[in-house]
Amino acid sequence: MGDPSEDLYTRLRRECARRADDLWEVGRALHANPEPAYEEHGAARLLAGQLRRAGFEVERGVAGLDTAFLARSQKGPGRCVALLMEYDALPDLGHACGHNLIAAAGLGAALALHAVLGEDSGSVLAVGTPAEERGGGKVALADAGVFDGVDAALMFHPGVHDWSWAPLTAQTQVRVGFHGRAAHPTGDPTGGIDALAALVQLFNTAAVVSRRLPPASHVQGIVTEGGTATNIVPAYAEGLFGLRAATTTALDSLVAEVGGWAEGVAAATGTTVEVTRLGRGYAHFRDSDVLSERFARHIARSGIRLTEPVGGVFLGSSDIGDVSVRVPAIHPFVAILGDGASDHTPAFARAAASGRGREVMLAAAEALACTAADVLTDAGLSARAWERLREQEAAGL
Template sequence: MSTLEAPYHRVREEVARRADALWAVASALHADPEPAFAEHRAAALLTGELRQAGFEVRREVAGLPTAFTARSGRERPTVALLLEYDALPGLGHACGHNLIAAAGLGAALVADAVLGGGEGSVLAVGTPAEECGGGKALEVAAGVFDDVDAALMFHPGVYDWVRAPLTASEQYRIGFRGRAAHPTGNPTEGIDALAALIELFNVLSAVGRRLPEGSHVQGIITQGGTATNIVPEYAEGRFGLRALTAGALDELADGLRTCAEGVARATGTSFEVERTSVRYEHFRDSEVLSEHFAGHLTRAGIDLSPPVPGVYLGSSDIGNVSARVPSIHPFVAIMDADGSDHTPAFAAAAASERGRRVLEAVVEALACTAVDVLRDTGLRDRAWDGHR
């Protein structure tokens, strides 16, 4: 066996030795789903495993009760393995976050066991509330990734894609205020706020036909009046915006405000706009690191391809991490492409035998990539050059 191959062989041995324990973690998380920012038992389980392995654990990082970091080694370079563990209300782990958590845990434990803390630092980062709330975005803002050289994670899916086509997104609340009146007794005295909100939907529908690729606005009415015999004095909607890049998202948000202002002038209402969510940046793939991961995954018989052009799979706060450090976020299929995540069938797949096989393959590929990052100065330089 060559000197270059020796660490990879040790990774495979470590993964095989830990396979049952990692599957037990994934299964325990799957059986006990917790929603965003309430993943207390999940965080306790994961930090307990890391602390037992000798990692230095910090809880409640970035002021988030269920966020954590666990470090082995104290010097740069540092590679971060990201763990997601929030579940969907009513659907449980229908996005497979139990597998993401177990994969990040396993890769951190394996990489540390192989390198022994002698070639940098392995950092496991517990990232709550990916589905809604943006734990990673808040951690980035708090400086959790300031001294990190690469951030690695995977996502189970219905495609085998080397990188994630994830858009930028944020949500806004728009309220219109008019004047209440009786709709038949004194209709001319009323200013219908609900009519203004509905007109905004009509305007956005027309504007939507000429938005650039990857940009769209989806809205719902959250408040539309109190009674049918009262002209609505106040009406409110929530609007989700997505765009291919952060810059395009800024333009879309400016356009939304312009549309609301125009409707308010036309209807005699006043309006207010408020951003109501953490901003998710678009994902910036580290091509050089993704190629390394894909090469390691091939040994398990899983070949990753580029994503299908024009197909976007939503948004994630990994985009905020990728704006800060070289990052990977490949998709690896745990069910066929005629299925979809955020469904009961996908939740079942996250606890299936195929899910277990993918977990073991991904832990090996992530750990090997982490070893590459920590041992190869040239690889880190190329990743940072591509990031800049």
């Protein structure tokens, strides 16, 4: 071929295709042996072993996480691209989020780049990121500086839409505990202060006030402690609330607002209240449209057409957000089930081991490899991606 960039794409796609059976074997092995957050020892060992045998320098136990790893292919000076692999499963449902396909696609892209790129091409960093479903391995990795010096972080996610980027919100959890006074409900009907009644009132307040919250803002709670016996006025009651918002700044405001609701309820009910934010949570996802457009162009060669997300639709949260606010990042969705279906279901788990799952995994591996090659070989593209990230940060997006 006359165009060297096209020739590079062809070689990368050929390398992925040549490994298709092996990559699918990895994806099926992960699917058959699901491991929940922070317990993905078999998955990390399998993936890191594949990369080590291919010639990557592998470091296990990164950022204090036993099941995280880094695998680096260094080919001289230049830019660095990170390919992110998720592999934790859901309790009881297994790979009902398709993380086995994410891992196999990231592995395939990394191996293809290692095989095809010449000297002085920069470096490829394959990052094993545990605990996306609970805890956020990428948060710990980002805080530990893993993405310092990285010029792009790339991954894909199987889903029920073909979308070029992921509308993912910021999220955190808040624990609210009300303190009242125990008493016998009939023997001393005026002596008790019902902490559970206060907590119930907070739920009612949230239900009413949530109607006026901005788009993407959401409060959902459960009762974690509500008393010990029906003949004792509960002296303590506690709820756990999940909060989401369109941006990290909006989430901070929502946390403060929920705290205000709780204080108001406490004042009205004669209780006292403690509101505790449980960690920082996940940042919102900041899409690098410069790079996600490239991914969409590359995966179109496999017959998959990605579109913009439907306006006003948000699909939850992910720890990729904490990476995306640091470096240009992509997180496109590629459907393995049709519209109207949902992930986190038995049907989605089955799809993650289906023929369609295999097709999507291979197409994503090829597109990830080609997008990574673009970043490594095109200084102008990388500069535009960084400029766009700075613009988003300045605008609070």
